[in-house]
Amino acid sequence: MAAFPRFKPLMPELSAGRNIGVAELGLRGSLRLAQTVAKVYPQALKWLLQWRQPRPAELRELFEALGATYIKFGQFIASSPSIFPKDYVDEFQSCLDQTPAIAFSKIRQIVEQDLGRPLEALFDEFDEQALASASIAQVHAARLKSGEDVVVKVQKPGVRAVLTTDMNTVYLLTRVLELIVPNTDRDAVAGLVSEMYQAMIDECDFIKEAENLRVFRQFLADTGNTQVVAPKPYAQVSSARVLTMERFYGSALTDQGLSVAGGGRDPSEGLFNALNTWFASLTQCPFFHADLHSGNLLLLDDGRVGFIDFGMVGRIRPEAWQAMFSLFAGVSQQDYRMMAEAMVTVGITRDAVDVDALSRDIAALFENLNAVDPVSVLENQSGDGINALLSDLGAIARNYGIRFPRSFTMLLKQFLYFDRYVELLAPGVDLFRDERVEMMLSH
Known part of the structure; x- marks a missing residue:
């Protein structure tokens, strides 16, 4: 396979705090900035006059009106229950990313x-x-x-220019926020903006996505996995803005029309193949697929499962693996001290954390959720299941100045997706004890 050319990021200095001026953005960027201000100003003035923060639905509607970058912001919020308040996470689940096709x-x-x-x-x-x-x-x-x-x-044309302009606008607003809001953790805010920027740059980088496909296909080959496939990228007809891939024929794995009784294949078999492949990728592949929603997980006509859309992947630092597994073990064993110590290790914090107090708050969380058996929480049998657990754990972490890395949040969110698939396609299955689940969580 021919080598793909390297793609140069538009704004490598953003995370270091450099703000690109309007003059550098040209006419297109200046017009975009004016359009953004025209949409945001009336809403911001209303919230300021009423002296209140925007309601979740108001913010989602504004983001959708602002277009690509802000839609991605919304999806970032929806996929980060341990970072953002639950009301906003829930509202942005419906953040639309379908737009009219261009000519x-x-x-x-x-x-x-x-x-x-x-x-x-x-x-x-x-x-x-x-x-x-x-x-x-x-x-x-x-x-x-x-x-x-x-x-x-x-x-689509102009996407990167719009992204550049929008990110500089967000950067400026972030700096203003730091000035007017007392006790703002600047490192946390700047880090969050940097993470959002990097996630969107990665999604715009089709060269990187093609390389992700190549690496994941090699992982499947090296592990002898023939039950799961990823599309083959074609280097000779791909570029920074064009990605040509093998076409798969099938249906979404969660399509309830597929059933043995209806003459189709039993999707639960495909689910376990997908689940085991994803678990194996956590320790045997350089990255894990971080966006396996139902549209990106296909049951193919030949019975195999297709993983598609590798624009969003996650990586966990090797030194964080043991702490991450300790967190999950603490949940399973109701060992709140273990969970607290793992949260401190995995999270990012500049201050000393009172682990005993953190342990007590985590214990109170489980009592309030009436989650005597933590496995039932993870199986979505207690209200919002994992989603509520992540949101509440995130709130507790923020109270102690702990911020989870984006990659860790992506990992937890993907667990939530699989939890929902299991509830739909194999109800009653215990992810931690079912013999069909190969949870090889050692590194």
Whole structure:
């Protein structure tokens, strides 16, 4: 496979605190900044006059109106129950990322510009109608000259310029917030902005996504896994803004129309294959897939499970593994001291933490949730299940000045996805004790 060229990030200095001026953004960026101010100002003035913070629904609607960057902010909030308040996490679960498809003429222009050849010289067929359209990119079905069916993911024009402008606006607002809000933890706020920026840059980096696909496919091959597949990327027809991948045919794993009684395949078998593959990737792959929602987990026509969309992956520092596993073991064993010590190790804090007091607060949390058996909490049998547990643990952590790394939050969120899949497709299964689950959590 030919090597992919390296993609240079737009704003490598953001996390170091450098704010790019409007003059550097050009006309497009200046117009975008003006549009953002025009949308935000009336809402911000209303909240200021009423002296209140925005309601979750108001903030979600504003984010959706502002477009790609802020939609991604919303999804970041929705996927971070241990960082943000529960009301906002719940509201942003419905943050929309479906947008109208752009004209095919623009898609053609981007593909030909990036790949350097006419579309007809690259593909035998290229469907002008998009299969899907989101805020950052849209996807088209195509066929290569060599005969393979593929999907082509094309980044929409101007996305990176908008992202750059929006992130600088957010950076400026963050600095203003630090000035007017007393006792603001600057490192925490700046770190959060940096994490959000990096997550969005990664999603815009199709070169990195192609490399993620290659690495994950190698992980599957090295472990002899033939039950799970990831799309093959085609380097010769891919670039920074164009990603051509093998096309999969199947349905979402959670499609309840698939059942043995209905003549289809039993999706629970595919679920356990997917679950075991994901657990294995935690220790045997350089990263884990951090966005396996139902649309990215397919039950293929041949019975295999397809993992798709590798724009969002997570990595855990090796030194954090033992603490992370201790946290899960503490939950299972109701050992709140173990949980407290693990939270301090995994989290980021500048201050000394009273572990005894933290242990008592965690114990009170479980009592308030009436969670005598912590496994039942993880199986979603007690109200909001893991989601409520993560939100409340996050609130306790913030009270002690502990901030969890983004990658750790992504990991916990993915556990939540699988918990929901198990409840839907294999109700009653104990993730910690079922013999079909190979939870190889050692490193």
